[in-house]
Amino acid sequence: MARKILVVDDEAVLAETIAYNLEQAGYHVITAADGNSALDAARSERPDLIVLDIMLPGMDGLEVCRQLRRENKTATTPILMLTARGDEIDKVVGLEVGADDYVTKPFGRRELLARVRALIRRSDYVPGGEGENGEEPEQERRSANRELVAGPLRIDLAGRRVNCRGQDIELQPKQFELLAYLVRNRGTVLTRDQLLHNVWGYDYVGDTRTVDVHVRWLREKLEEDPANPKLIQTVRGVGYVFRW
Incomplete structure (x- = not known):
């Protein structure tokens, strides 16, 4: 089953472009153009990932992210923020309110897909690692349920x-x-x-x-x-x- 991605952006052309590129990569895409619609779609559709622009009419992307992180159904849904070039404060604040990653406009298709794939992949498993001697520490007991x-x-x-x-x-x-x-x-x-x-x-x-x-x-x-x-x-x- 194709992974579902919610794209939230009030710029119709950009939203359509993002949706097209994601669909070409095999994802199922739903879209929203404002903060309230984004909240409704996230709650009802339960997407596997949300691509969320910061600049939205009415409720901005930062507030959308804050609200989603407070709700059980969406608390752990990966969120990729879209920020304008040079807006360093927005990037940091986006991470502060719960975004998992951000991409700066303008961005290329490859960069967007790389970040989307990484977030979805990382939501499916935990990255590996080893102890100081190249082996798992003895104290790191790994039971049947890992x-x-x-x-x-x-x-x-x-x-x-x-x-x-x-x-x-x-x-x-x-x-x-x-x-x-x-x-x-x-x-x-x-x-x-x-x-x-x-x-x-x-x-x-x-x-x-x-x-x-x-x-x-x-x-x-x-x-x-x-x-x-x-x-x-x-x-x-x-x-x-x-x-x-």
């Missing part, structure tokens, strides 16, 4: 669920994948470029603030004191490391 255990964390890879200190934690797709990758590689300092390549799944053309934003989200949800993180630590000038 579970990672690290300190206060229990990560159900098959069910894509996270429990921390006995509390179930809801994570968006990229947050989940980043956490799983960090835990798989516990004790190893990972650069931002490494994380972009291995978690986002392609040669990312954006900037490394994407990683910083997602790490901050994880800390807010997992750390007892996000200002003084114990699990996901910063290695200044290099990147991040999961320690336990």
Whole structure:
């Protein structure tokens, strides 16, 4: 069955072009031209991915994203934001409110399809990884249902669920994948470029603030004191490391 993608853009020509390219690649596409219609379509159609323009009449794309992330049915649906060239603030804010990735206008067909495929692919499985010695750490117990255990964390890879200190934690797709990758590689300092390549799944053309934003989200949800993180630590000038 073809994957379903919701394209939200009030520029009719651009929306039709995006829809055509996605359909040619084998996807089933539905469209919406404003924020309220986008919310209705996301709730009723349950798309596998949403391509969402920030600049929309009425309710803008950022507010649409915020609302979708608050609802159980759409909380984990991958969202690819469309931003105007040079609008760095929009890119960062888009990630802050729950977008998984962004592409800057104007963009090419290949770039769009690469990002769409990566988001859908990554929503289907968790990226791999190894411990410090090239093998899975002994503490990383992998049961029949593929579970990672690290300190206060229990990560159900098959069910894509996270429990921390006995509390179930809801994570968006990229947050989940980043956490799983960090835990798989516990004790190893990972650069931002490494994380972009291995978690986002392609040669990312954006900037490394994407990683910083997602790490901050994880800390807010997992750390007892996000200002003084114990699990996901910063290695200044290099990147991040999961320690336990």
